[in-house]
Amino acid sequence: MAGLRTGFALMAAALLAGCATVPSQRAEFEAVRVALDGHIRTLASPEYGGRMPGTEGGQLTEKYVADTLAGYGYEAGAADGSWFQKVGIERFSPSSSSLVITGKGKPARFEGDGLIVRLRADGMLVPDSGVVFVGSGEGLHEGSLAGQVVLVRADDVQQLADDLLDAEPAAIVTLFDDQDRFDRLARNFRRGRYGLASEETETTAFALFAPGFTARLLDTLHVTDQQLGERAAEAEGPVVLDARAKLTVDQDKETVESANVIGVLHGRVKGSGTVMMLAHWDHLGTCGKEGDEDRLCNGAVDNASGVGVMLETARRIAAEGPLDRDLYVIGTTAEELGLLGAEAFAEDPPFPLPTVVAAFNMDTMAISPRGAPITVIGDGRTPLDHGIREVAESLGRKLDIREEHQEFVARQDGWALLSRDVPAVLVGTAMGDEAAFGGFMSSHYHRASDEWREDLELGGATEDILLHVALLHFFGNEASYRPGDD
Numbered sequence: 488m489a490g491l492r493t494g495f496a497l498m499a500a501a502l503l504a505g506c507a508t509v510p511s512q513r514a515e516f517e518a519v520r521v522a523l524d525g526h527i528r529t530l531a532s533p534e535y536g537g538r539m540p541g542t543e544g545g546q547l548t549e550k551y552v553a554d555t556l557a558g559y560g561y562e563a564g565a566a567d568g569s570w571f572q573k574v575g576i577e578r579f580s581p582s583s584s585s586l587v588i589t590g591k592g593k594p595a596r597f598e599g600d601g602l603i604v605r606l607r608a609d610g611m612l613v614p615d616s617g618v619v620f621v622g623s624g625e626g627l628h629e630g631s632l633a634g635q636v637v638l639v640r641a642d643d644v645q646q647l648a649d650d651l652l653d654a655e656p657a658a659i660v661t662l663f664d665d666q667d668r669f670d671r672l673a674r675n676f677r678r679g680r681y682g683l684a685s686e687e688t689e690t691t692a693f694a695l696f697a698p699g700f701t702a703r704l705l706d707t708l709h710v711t712d713q714q715l716g717e718r719a720a721e722a723e724g725p726v727v728l729d730a731r732a733k734l735t736v737d738q739d740k741e742t743v744e745s746a747n748v749i750g751v752l753h754g755r756v757k758g759s760g761t762v763m764m765l766a767h768w769d770h771l772g773t774c775g776k777e778g779d780e781d782r783l784c785n786g787a788v789d790n791a792s793g794v795g796v797m798l799e800t801a802r803r804i805a806a807e808g809p810l811d812r813d814l815y816v817i818g819t820t821a822e823e824l825g826l827l828g829a830e831a832f833a834e835d836p837p838f839p840l841p842t843v844v845a846a847f848n849m850d851t852m853a854i855s856p857r858g859a860p861i862t863v864i865g866d867g868r869t870p871l872d873h874g875i876r877e878v879a880e881s882l883g884r885k886l887d888i889r890e891e892h893q894e895f896v897a898r899q900d901g902w903a904l905l906s907r908d909v910p911a912v913l914v915g916t917a918m919g920d921e922a923a924f925g926g927f928m929s930s931h932y933h934r935a936s937d938e939w940r941e942d943l944e945l946g947g948a949t950e951d952i953l954l955h956v957a958l959l960h961f962f963g964n965e966a967s968y969r970p971g972d973d
């Protein structure tokens with residue numbers, strides 16, 4: 488009986504509280520949604536040009552993030568006292584490449600549109616090397632293919648890439664039998680290979696061979712695709728082919744200056760540590776297919792929405808006064824070019840990384856509707872799991888964390904921190920509605936159609952802002968969270 492009575496009392500209290508708070512909660516939700524919408528609308532507008540690092544639109548974005556944070560009361564947080572941590576980015580694109588294969592007959596020369604090379608280095612000349620076919624990961628070890636030109640099927644390359652790179656060949660030549668697939672990847676490769684100016688260059692070239700080239704190459708080697716497969720299975724490792732290769736790659740190099748934007752809201756308790764938010768401000772610039780009417784990739788969801796979530800969260804925290812811990816807010820550059828801004832930040836942070844208690848990355852947030860469950864990318868890898876659950880439950884939010892979500896862990900900026908043992912997670916609803924997430928990935932993701940619309944779904948992302956405000960209060964204050972206590 489007692490249970491029932493208590494239950495009734497709680498219900499009545501909840502109802503009464505509900506009557507009083509629902510209209511104000513609704514108004515708060517709407518205010519947050521409108522603020523988020525404003526950021527997305529601005530950053531995804533044509534004026535920002537798809538926010539490619541090193542362009543006018545990129546600089547405009549850097550300024551927008553810095554000015555907005557300054558307006559909320561944040562201070563410049565880069566090590567040199569400015570808002571901008573400079574990030575030097577190099578782009579290498581092949582000006583010409585050729586591969587000459589000498590088998591039993593006369594040499595065959597491959598160059599032009601059917602051979603696409605990607606390499607982060609000034610160029611490459613392999614005057615005379617062996618040619619090896621790799622059909623499986625068997626028999627590959629560190630350095631075992633040093634100096635060789637490796638042939639691999641398009642179907643196998645993704646799965647073998649890590650093992651192949653460990654084997655340190657001079658080049659990995661991917662053989663395509665499907666023109667569409669080749670074209671799609673070739674378009675991506677033609678954008679060039681990006682890296683940090685501070686980074687070491689690569690010693691393995693990635694090459695794509697169009698179907699026509701593949702057929703001619705097999706002719707030169709006097710084998711069929713099927714025979715190669717059989718020989719690889721028999722050998723239980725790489726097959727050394729009776730041929731020599733000469734590879735030449737001439738490259739154009741371009742250097743662009745970009746920046747991570749860094750703001751800080753200093754905490755009340757000196758020495759109590761740091762909490763962080765980060766979101767990549769960059770996108771792809773012009774990425775649509777040649778000939779399409781609209782080729783500008785505005786990146787409304789990816790990642791104007793993440794920047795919007797970060798900025799509105801930052802505004803609400805500052806409006807309530809500082810946390811115990813320093814709060815760093817970072818708009819990273821060049822995520823789309825390989826997490827380069829986040830890497831540059833982690834390599835040279837304006838404060839010691841071990842002081843970071845919790846870091847929240849925000850990427851591609853505006854997808855799911857209100858009420859969608861939350862997932863945590865990086866779940867199980869940090870001491871934050873328990874606190875995140877506690878905070879989410881206190882807001883009445885559901886969690887639905889799945890193994891498949893973790894596939895994204897190394898594909899987001901938080902990885903630059905997590906791989907250096909900084910507790911960094913991506914918390915949000917984007918993947919909470921499977922149909923909505925799948926729909927976005929197969930339609931607008933990295934296409935010109937990822938643009939601002941009146942009816943852009945902001946429900947889940949709006950709730951994510953309120954969640955992050957609560958997460959920062961929890962992890963940013965000593966009374967609620969001390970690392971090591973969990």
Ligand SMILES: [Zn+2]
Nearest residue numbers: 789790823933
């Ligand atoms: Zn992206």
